[in-house]
Amino acid sequence: MSILGHRVLRTEDARFLRGAGQYVENLPLEGALTATFVRSPFAHARVTGIDASAAEALPNVQVLTGADVDVPPFGPPPFPGLDARMGRPVVARDIVRFVGEIVAIVLSEGRAAGEDAAELVAVDYDPLPAVVGTAAAAKDETVLFPEVGTNVAALGGAPERDESLFDGCDAVVSGRVVSQRMAACPLEPRSAAAEVGPDGRVTAWLSTQTPHQDRMVLAGMLGLDPAQIRVVAPDVGGGFGAKMLSVEEILVVWLARRLERPVRWTETRSESMVALNHGRAQELSFTIGANRDGKVLAFRLEIQADVGAYPGLGAFLPNLTGLMSSGVYAIPRIETSSRAFVTNTTPISAFRGAGRPEATQAIERAIDLLAAELELDPAELRRRNFIPKDAFPHTTASHAPYDSGDYEGALDLALRSAGYEELRAEQRRRREEGGPKQLGIGISTYVEITNGIDETEFGEVEITADGGAILRTGSFSHGQGHETTFAMIAAEQLGLPLEKITVVKGDTDSVASGTGTYGSKSTQIGGSAAKVASEEVVVRAKKLTADYLEAAESDIVLDPALGSFHPAGSPSQGLTWAELAARAADDGRLAELTVAHEFKGAPTFPFGAHVAVVEVDIETAQVELKRLVAVDDAGTLINPLIAEGQVHGGVATGVSQALYETFTYDEDGTPLTGTFVGYAFPSAADLPSWEAVEMVTPTPRNPLGAKGIGESGTIGSTPAVQSAVIDALAPYGVRHVEMPANGENVFRALREAKA
């Protein structure tokens, strides 16, 4: 019986349950110095002097400033159109551009001494006007990079509007969604440690999602051959897109080499809230046009993106938003454009969903507004516009090459699971009664893209002398359960029990290459690499068996239940993996049973439908999410237990964007939500249980049939919840509620509707 598709319990759990997780901060690293970063409290200022004498008067304390650090600026990444002069100094020199930018480095024996010394570093700042928000940035009255002369970091899409875009439309509706800035908040803050070995090679232990890519970037930044660097990502306590290499990790490695001592750094949460890249921060203006029957004919999406102080991945994400702007709908004419601005805030990068939530939030809001305009049920309007099930593969007018889908099937399943008709009846009843607690129902149908830039992933299977297998993968796991999922994929092909397979990851010395884990691409490309390598190992094992049994290779079959190879029809003459491996080891032929494969995969397009039910108290503006039904189709599931866990976590984050979280600044660029006290990270008491409903439509684009599942829940849930809140308030004249749709924003919307 196949192990695939079963709810197999995770094999990696025990160490975490026993408190034996190997996070970077837990490394002993004898004799290491602790690095503490002195960070700017000003969003925009000229640094006129740094006096470290009081700090350096403390025992065993050393302070370095930008003048001491001979590392080139970090970024911007090589995306077309980004101005190289917007690179980020690894330590600020003359100008600081956001609260949290590093101005000095304290080295000490231990954390407490470092914090004491950092407080004694006196930095003179001459404050400059701060640019907060894209509207201020667009004025170019204050520019972050005077040598560039503008705050525009990137332009994308259509250079100008097509004034004929909505010709022939009977109904044209415009609106705007602000996909607010969020903090990624992995529970483990970042941590890095580095040590130079006796051979001169440096080992960097990083809390990262991308160890192999980090090694390449480190080599480039420090002028080293990649072979001189080993990056180890041990257990990592969550990443959510934010844990990719940044200036802190580069500095820790540079310091270890410069000081010839091991160096370590672990950020505090308050430091992380301003120093770890944020996500979202897009404002999306849209216009949608349809004919009288509700058939959408044209869609225009204009994006204003805030990329923070230094353009990174955040400057690229609007392109992804534009690519996915069509959503699940067949829209003949689409025009997208984007403008990305630098501002005096924390840089924007990937955060769970990264560009696709924004696209979904815009098109779903547009469809809801159009439904209201045409006085159609939002479910009905969606049905009239879905790309039909038999139209795949399908390329949208925004150029996204969709693989497979059944959008109406997902909506039907979600509505049936939610009891949509009964919910609408209950809503009518409450509206007629006119009590304070009104019911709101929101629908979202979405499609997203995983492995969007056709990446390649490495997988290698080695049969060991005892007949077990080592699976090396370039994918990384920081909570995704790959030690179990990937072992299941190899076990299925090899006919070995799960416990005979060891998954190795996160060490550039142990795994030849890799891209890491982000964008929900691991199973579809890393898992496929494991599958293809395992299949080839079986082919090799058949050849070896044929040699040993003096049989024809084409006659040898693998009995997956027994893990043995035998001539077809003669099971008693077989060799088990253990027997075969032992014999091959004796003959010096064991190496034949190691196969590496680089799997190159095309993008896949997970999809689904979510239904949210909220109760809004129109007297107190209190919102309570009562139910969230999530149909998420990510193709073939290897381990439905783990996939469902990904949906749960994803949904929580999406719901939280709709109802709770927002990272805010005052007009001077000072963070208002820079700790876990100020930032509305929801607890169990703030959220309901989730109603996750499975649906499986395989993709033809990889041998597993798998799409990504890590971000679907996030992408689908936000618009459903926002829509539900607006739906609850519709009888009171409310047409829109900004996110997060918390008491404050609901109160504002009600007040404005009354005015």
Next chain:
Amino acid sequence: MTRISLTVNGSRHEAYVEPRQLLVYFLREELGLKGTNVGCDTSSCGACTVLVDGESVKSCNQLAVQADGCEVTTIEGLAEGDELHPVQQAFHEQHALQCGYCTPGFVLASVSLLAENPDPSEEEIREALDGNLCRCTGYHNIVEAVQAAARAGA
């Protein structure tokens, strides 16, 4: 330096500590018990939860000197040899952990909850775990795990 004596996971310890040292850093750095994690600096996230005289306590919010004379249980002290505590076992079976960083805190907070209320409702569980944050699981399976542990008589 101040002299303290306390019992941690059944072993007696005497130590001299800085009066400002937090209990979590005493456990991690002096005793080498690295299973207790630090997730914030505002006593919000509960990753550092331990049991002090049987009650769940955020060990980042208590000084080591305050634990003088107390009995402390950390995540390392919960299992009986190879056998996981029923709450740990339930977290495994209900897939209530992903990255694992918040897990020790959630497990100990749940042990404390079940000691006080052996049969909590879903709402009581959610309220009781309000002081612990998880970014991976969306809490659904954590709640299920606590219910399963309650059924198992943890």
